[in-house]
Amino acid sequence: MLDLATFRSAFEALPEPARSSARRKALDAFLAGGLPSTDLEEWKYTDLSPLAALPPAALLPEAEAAGEGIGFTDALDALNAAFAGGSTELRIAADTRRDEPIRPADRAHQRHRLHLERGAEATLILNTSGDGAFETVFADIRLDAGARLNLVRLNDAGADAHRLTRINMHLARDACANVVTVDLGGRLSRHDLNVDLAEPGAAIHLHGLYAPAGEGHVDNHTRIEHRAPHCTSREQYRGIARDKARGVFNGMIRVHKDAQKTDSEQRIANLILSPGAEINAKPELEIYADDVKCAHGATFGQLDDEALFYLRSRGLPESTARALLTWTFAHEVLQHIHQEDVRGRVTRRLLRQLPNSEQLEALQ
Amino acid sequence: MLEIKNLHARIENKDILKGVDLRLGAGEVHAIMGPNGSGKSTLSKLLAGHEDYTITEGSVSFLGEDLLELAPELRAAKGIFLGFQYPVEIPGVSNMVFLKAALNAQRKARGEKELDAGDFLAWVKHRVKQMQMNPAMLSRGVNEGFSGGEKKRNEILQMLVLEPKLMVLDETDSGLDIDALKVVADGINLMRSKERSVLLVTHYQRLLDYVKPDFVHVLAGGRIVKSGGPELALELEEKGYGWIQQAA
Ligand SMILES: Nc1ncnc2c1ncn2[C@@H]1O[C@H](COP(=O)(O)OP(=O)(O)O)[C@@H](O)[C@H]1O
Numbered sequence: 337m338l339d340l341a342t343f344r345s346a347f348e349a350l351p352e353p354a355r356s357s358a359r360r361k362a363l364d365a366f367l368a369g370g371l372p373s374t375d376l377e378e379w380k381y382t383d384l385s386p387l388a389a390l391p392p393a394a395l396l397p398e399a400e401a402a403g404e405g406i407g408f409t410d411a412l413d414a415l416n417a418a419f420a421g422g423s424t425e426l427r428i429a430a431d432t433r434r435d436e437p438i439r440p441a442d443r444a445h446q447r448h449r450l451h452l453e454r455g456a457e458a459t460l461i462l463n464t465s466g467d468g469a470f471e472t473v474f475a476d477i478r479l480d481a482g483a484r485l486n487l488v489r490l491n492d493a494g495a496d497a498h499r500l501t502r503i504n505m506h507l508a509r510d511a512c513a514n515v516v517t518v519d520l521g522g523r524l525s526r527h528d529l530n531v532d533l534a535e536p537g538a539a540i541h542l543h544g545l546y547a548p549a550g551e552g553h554v555d556n557h558t559r560i561e562h563r564a565p566h567c568t569s570r571e572q573y574r575g576i577a578r579d580k581a582r583g584v585f586n587g588m589i590r591v592h593k594d595a596q597k598t599d600s601e602q603r604i605a606n607l608i609l610s611p612g613a614e615i616n617a618k619p620e621l622e623i624y625a626d627d628v629k630c631a632h633g634a635t636f637g638q639l640d641d642e643a644l645f646y647l648r649s650r651g652l653p654e655s656t657a658r659a660l661l662t663w664t665f666a667h668e669v670l671q672h673i674h675q676e677d678v679r680g681r682v683t684r685r686l687l688r689q690l691p692n693s694e695q696l697e698a699l700q
Numbered sequence: 701m702l703e704i705k706n707l708h709a710r711i712e713n714k715d716i717l718k719g720v721d722l723r724l725g726a727g728e729v730h731a732i733m734g735p736n737g738s739g740k741s742t743l744s745k746l747l748a749g750h751e752d753y754t755i756t757e758g759s760v761s762f763l764g765e766d767l768l769e770l771a772p773e774l775r776a777a778k779g780i781f782l783g784f785q786y787p788v789e790i791p792g793v794s795n796m797v798f799l800k801a802a803l804n805a806q807r808k809a810r811g812e813k814e815l816d817a818g819d820f821l822a823w824v825k826h827r828v829k830q831m832q833m834n835p836a837m838l839s840r841g842v843n844e845g846f847s848g849g850e851k852k853r854n855e856i857l858q859m860l861v862l863e864p865k866l867m868v869l870d871e872t873d874s875g876l877d878i879d880a881l882k883v884v885a886d887g888i889n890l891m892r893s894k895e896r897s898v899l900l901v902t903h904y905q906r907l908l909d910y911v912k913p914d915f916v917h918v919l920a921g922g923r924i925v926k927s928g929g930p931e932l933a934l935e936l937e938e939k940g941y942g943w944i945q946q947a948a
C-alpha cells in the first residue's frame with residue numbers, strides 16, 4: 337500500500353490541543369483504509385497517489401478542532417474529519433427563509449452538516465478556491481419536507497491545487513434542491529455528489545461544468561437514487577477540456593423498485609479543444625421500476641459549424657468565433673448561478689482560460 | 701460589383717450549382733426566385749464563404765477581387781452580408797456584445813478606427829429605433845428565444861449596423877407578417893444607394909412590391925434559367941415555375 341506518512345506528519349505537526357483523540361481516531365481510520373486505488377471501478381480514471389507525494393507542510397490540517405462527535409463512513413471521509421477537526425452544524429428552522437447565502441469561511445478543510453427543516457429555504461455556497469495545495473470539503477445536507485436549497489459549489493483554484501469534495505444530500509417529501517457545480521482548473525479534483533430522493537415529490541436540478549486545462553484532471557461522480565415514487569431529477573453536465581487536461585464524468589441514476597412515476601433526465605455534453613485533451617463521460621442507468629420516464633443523452637465533440645459560420649459571416653475572426661461558442665457552451669450551465677458575484681467571478685476565470693478570449697472581455 | 705461566372709458547386713458528391721452566371725452592378729437590386737431545392741441558399745452561403753461547398757468550376761469576383769479565396773470574415777470586412785434563411789441562436793452572448801465585436805472586427809480588418817462603447821451605443825440605438833425594435837433586445841442573447849419574425853428583423857438590424865456593400869438576403873421575407881415585412885423592406889431601402897447592391901432571394905412578389913428590383917432571375921436545377929425585369933416576378937406569381945422549367 338501507498339506510504340501515507342505525509343498525512344501523519346502533517347497531523348503530528350499540529351499544536352497539542354488540536355490533536356484530539358476524536359481526530360486521531362479518524363486519522364487512524366484513514367491510514368488503515370488508505371487512498372482508494374484505481375483498481376476500484378469508482379476510481380478507475382482518478383489516481384489519488386499524487387496526494388501522498390505532497391509534502392506535509394502542504395496538507396494544512398486545521399489547527400483548531402472544531403465541533404464534537406466525528407463520525408465517518410469511509411477512509412476519505414475519515415481523512416476529511418481528521419483534517420477539518422470536526423463539523424460545523426447549521427440548522428435552518430422550519431418555514432424560515434434565509435435570504436443571505438451561507439458562505440462558510442474559506443478554510444482548507446471543511447466539514448459541514450446542514451439541516452433545512454420543514455419548508456425552510458436557504459442558499460449555500462461551497463468554495464474550494466483557496467490557495468492551499470490540498471483542500472477537502474465534505475458536506476452532509478438534509479432537506480425535510482418541502483424545504484428548498486440552492487447550492488453552488490465552486491472550484492477555481494490554481495494549477496497546483498488538489499481538491500476532494502463530497503456532498504451527500506437527503507431529500508424528504510416535496511423537497512427541492514438546485515445545484516450548480518463548477519470546476520475550473522486545478523491539478524487534481526475529485527467531486528462526489530450523492531443525492532437521495534427519499535420520499536415522494538422530491539426534486540433535484542443539477543447543473544455541472546468542468547473545464548480542466550493544462551495538466552489538470554477533474555473527476556465528477558454523481559449518484560442520484562430515486563427511492564420513492566413521483567420524484568424528479570434533472571441533470572446536465574458539460575465538460576470542456578484543453579491542452580493535456582483530462583475530464584471524467586460518471587453519472588449514476590438508480591431508480592429503485594418502488595420509485596414508480598419517476599421523471600428523470602440526464603444530458604451530457606463535452607467539448608474537446610485540443611488534440612491532447614480527453615474526457616471520459618459515462619452515464620449509468622439502473623432502472624428497477626417499470627412505470628418511469630428516463631431520458632438521457634450525450635453529445636461529444638466539436639463546436640456547431642453553422643453557428644461558427646454565422647459568427648464569421650459577421651466579421652468575427654475564426655478564433656474569436658470559436659471562443660464565443662465555447663463560452664456559449666459553458667453559459668448553458670453558468671446561467672443557473674444566480675449570485676452575481678459568483679457568476680462574474682466564474683465568468684472572468686473561464687474567459688481567461690479559454691483560447692483566444694481576449695476579444696471577449698466585453699462579456700464580463 | 702459582383703460577377704459570377706459559370707459557377708459549379710457540390711456538396712457531399714451532389715452537384716447543386718451547375719453553371720450559374722450573374723452580374724450585379726453597383727446600386728442594383730436583383731431578385732432570385734425559384735423552386736425549393738434549386739440551390740438559392742447554396743448560392744447565398746457560398747457567396748458568404750461557407751466551407752462545406754466544393755467549387756468545381758467557375759469564378760466569383762467582388763469589386764474586382766477573387767472572392768472564392770477569402771475566409772468568411774474577410775468577405776464580411778470587404779462588405780458582403782448574408783441575411784440567413786435560418787439565423788442561428790447564440791445564447792449567452794448578447795446582441796450588443798455580438799454587434800460591437802462584429803463591427804469592430806470588421807473595422808479593424810479594414811484598418812479603420814474601432815468604435816468606443818459610447819459611440820457604438822449611440823449608433824446601435826439609432827438603428828434599433830429604425831427597425832422599430834425594443835432596445836431591451838440588445839441585452840438578450842443573439843436570437844435567443846426569438847420568434848421566426850424577430851430573427852429576420854434582427855438580421856436586418858445587423859445589416860444596418862454593419863453597413864455592407866453587397867446584401868444577400870436569403871428569404872428574409874419568409875415568415876413575416878405584413879407589418880414586419882414593411883419594416884424589413886424599409887430597412888433594406890434605407891441601405892440602398894449608388895454604391896450598394898442587393899441580391900434578394902424570395903418566393904414572394906409581396907417583398908418586391910416594397911423593394912423594387914431592377915432584375916429578376918429564376919434559378920432552377922442549379923442554373924439561372926430565365927432573367928427579366930420586375931414583370932417577370934409578377935408572371936411567376938401568376939403561373940408558377942413549371943412553364944419556365946419546361947421551356948428551359
Ligand atoms: N449540407 C447538405 N448536404 C447535402 N445536400 C445538401 C446540403 N445542403 C443543401 N443540400 C441540397 O442542395 C440542394 C439545394 O439546396 P438549397 O440551396 O438549400 O435550395 P433552396 O435554397 O433553393 O431551397 C437541395 O437538394 C438540398 O437537399
Ligand SMILES: [Mg+2]
Nearest residue numbers: 740741742785
Ligand atoms: Mg433556401
